[in-house]
Amino acid sequence: MHPNKRRDLVMKAIQEDGKVEINKLSDELNVSPMTIRRDLVQLEEDGKLIRTHGGAVLPKPLITETPFSTKESRHTEQKKLIAKKTLPFIKDGQTIILDSGTTTLELARLLSARKDITVITNDIKIAAELLDSQLKVFITGGELQTNVGALYGPQTHQFLKSIHVDMFFLGAHAIEMEAGITSPTFEKSLIKQLMIEAAETTWLVADSSKFDQKAFSKVCDFDQISGFITDEGISDDQKEQLSHYIKII
Structure with a gap:
């Protein structure tokens, strides 16, 4: 032929x-x-x-920023189950960072019933969710990204450079074996990188729809995170590839 x-x-x-x-x-x-x-x-x-x-x-177009109202309605059940699976990893007395995003927002909703935990976030939706909780909550400060709810800019950078925490729960716009974890802008990637640097361990929390996608700016490779908590939509082949680098739950 x-x-x-x-x-x-x-x-x-x-x-x-x-x-x-x-x-x-x-x-x-x-x-x-x-x-x-x-x-x-x-x-x-x-x-x-x-x-x-x-x-x-097949090649796919780069993932762009998605408004909060759109993200909130997508893959809701998967995000709730991921949050439920993540919760036991957080122990009393720990200080954690919750990345901006709807999966981490579901985790914040579960954490609101806890007491002896300190939460740091750059997401005003997460902060609002914890308003009536007994947790200690810090907001990074910075400029508000309208329609998304994330904080960014020099104030955010300065805050993150001055802290050290037990765990960081990283949200993702796009995940791909060769590209690693990527986000729509340099600014978003920088903030996530600073969060990784501030934490003893980093766990990726994202639903399987984010896999085999690429966005504009590199956040990190898989060897910079401890593990990945996701839903059962991830394929056996994807699990096998990822298992060479990180723990998958």
């Missing part, structure tokens, strides 16, 4: 399923896995797909 004909069949398969696996294509097209790998390399260079561990996926 001519290489162009074979690559057309590869693209037809990936357009139908959104992804392909090297071994499956090798069997279906009766060629070696190495031949399929070469085809995927060429198709990636042509901008038609993105190679993954053991296969390839």
Whole structure:
């Protein structure tokens, strides 16, 4: 079979399923896995797909900032279950950072019944949720990002550089094996990086819809976090890839 004909069949398969696996294509097209790998390399260079561990996926547009009202209505049940699974990791007497986001907001709602915990956040929605709790709450300060509820800017940076905490619960806009964890802006990434630096340990809390997505600015690689708490929508292949770097719950 001519290489162009074979690559057309590869693209037809990936357009139908959104992804392909090297071994499956090798069997279906009766060629070696190495031949399929070469085809995927060429198709990636042509901008038609993105190679993954053991296969390839269709390229996706970069993730942009999403208003709070939109994020709040997406994957609500998954976020609540992630928050519930995260709660036992937080012990009395600890100081934690909650990143801005709707998954961390669900965690704040569960924490509101606790007492001996200090919470630091750059999210006014999270701070408002803890208004009537018995927790000690610090807000980073900074300029308000309207429609999102996050605080940012030099005041936020200065605050985060001056603290040290037990744990940081990191929210994510996008997660991808090669790109790592990314966010829509340099500013968002910088704040998350400062939070990582301020914490003894960092846990990523994000639903599976964030996986196989890329945003504009790099936050960190997987080796900078201790683990990832997510829902069961993550595939076995994704679990296997991630397990080489971090603990997955």
